[in-house]
Amino acid sequence: MIEIRPATPDDATGVARAHVRSWQVGYRGLIAQEYLDALRPEDRAQRYGFDRMPLRGPYTQVAVDGDAICGHVTTGLSRDDDLRGQGEIWAIYVDPVRWGTGIGQRLLTAGCEQLRGQGVAIAGLWVLDGNVRARRFYESARWRWHGTRRTDTIGDDVVDEVRYQRTLRPTDGRP
Numbered sequence: 721m722i723e724i725r726p727a728t729p730d731d732a733t734g735v736a737r738a739h740v741r742s743w744q745v746g747y748r749g750l751i752a753q754e755y756l757d758a759l760r761p762e763d764r765a766q767r768y769g770f771d772r773m774p775l776r777g778p779y780t781q782v783a784v785d786g787d788a789i790c791g792h793v794t795t796g797l798s799r800d801d802d803l804r805g806q807g808e809i810w811a812i813y814v815d816p817v818r819w820g821t822g823i824g825q826r827l828l829t830a831g832c833e834q835l836r837g838q839g840v841a842i843a844g845l846w847v848l849d850g851n852v853r854a855r856r857f858y859e860s861a862r863w864r865w866h867g868t869r870r871t872d873t874i875g876d877d878v879v880d881e882v883r884y885q886r887t888l889r890p891t892d893g894r895p
Contacts, residue, residue, distance in 0.1 A: 721785070722783050722784065722785050722790065722823060722826065723783070723784045723785075724781055724782070724783055724784075724826055724827065724830045725781060725782060725784065726773065726779070726780070726781055726782075727768070727770040727773070727780040727781060727782045727792060728770055728771075729770045729771045731770060731782050731789055732765040732766075732768045732770060733761060733762075733765045734782075734788065734789030735765070735768065735770075735780070735782060735789050735792050736761035736762070736763075736764035736765035736768070737761045737789070737815075738789055738790060738791050738792070738813060738814065738815035739761075739764055739792070739811075739813045740759045740760065740761045740764055741815055741816055741817075742791070742813040742814060742815060742816055743756060743759055743813070744756045744757070744759060745816040746813075746816065746851065746853065746854065747848070747851070749850075750848050750850050750851060750879070751874050751875065751877055751879065752875055752876065752877050754875075755874065755875035755876070755877070768780070776796060776797050776838060777794075777795055777796015777797050777808075777810065778794045778795070778796045778810055779794065779795050779796060779834060780792050780793070780794040780795075781793050781794075781795075781827065781830050781831065781834065783814070783818075783823045783826060783827055789815075790814060790815050790818045790823050791812070791813055791814030791815055791818065791823050791824065791827055792811070792812070792813060792827065793809065793811070793812045793827040793828065793830060793831040794809075794810040794811040794812070794831075795807060795808065795809055795810060795831045795834045795835050796808055796810055797840075798843075798844055800844060800883070802868075803842065803844050803885075805840075806840055806841065806842040806843060806844065807835035807838065807840035807842065807843035807844075807888065808843060808844050808845060809828070809831050809832075809835075809843060809844075809845035810845075812824065812827055812828060812831065812845075814827065824857060825861065828861055832888055835888055836888045840888055841887060841888060842885060842886070842887055842888065843885065843886060843888055844868075844883050844884065844885045845858065845863065845883070845884050845885075846870070846881045846882070846883050846884075847881060847882060847883075847884060848879055848880070848881055849869070849879075849880040849881060849882050850880075855882075855884075858884045859884075861886075862886055863884040863885065863886045864884060864885060864886060865882050865883070865884050866883070866884075866885055868882065868883040868885075869881065869882055869883075870883070
């Protein structure tokens with residue numbers, strides 16, 4: 721039985737393991753393999769601040785199956801100037817062994833509900849342009865690309881990202 725709940729400091733290592741595996745599988749061919757191979761959960765876990773999670777972000781929720789962290793979603797206010805005061809899914813990752821099980825959908829719903837609860841009407845999220853699997857996932861949840869692009873650097877690679885957006889409706893059981 722999967723439970724979605726706020727992350728705690730004790731979750732950091734489990735979240736990091738799922739996060740790193742998700743990057744290593746999901747970004748294969750999109751980011752340099754040497755960079756992906758060098759990712760370590762121990763390093764990633766130190767970056768989380770689950771002991772101090774303001775509701776306006778970053779606020780992380782985890783999907784838990786027994787003692788296993790299956791994935792996480794991090795939300796907050798948008799970091800983009802043109803969406804100031806609106807919401808953002810800052811991160812959403814599911815352990816690849818759990819892909820296709822509905823956990824990502826449940827996390828996305830929980831993230832949208834978190835933002836809705838803050839009175840946010842619109843949310844955005846950024847995805848690597850070439851990440852076809854992720855883009856299909858967001859589109860199936862009624863997120864749409866409106867043409868906004870940016871470039872970022874991951875390791876030594878310059879990557880292209882596209883922003884998806886959607887209106888957050890009153891809770892209807894869907895993200």
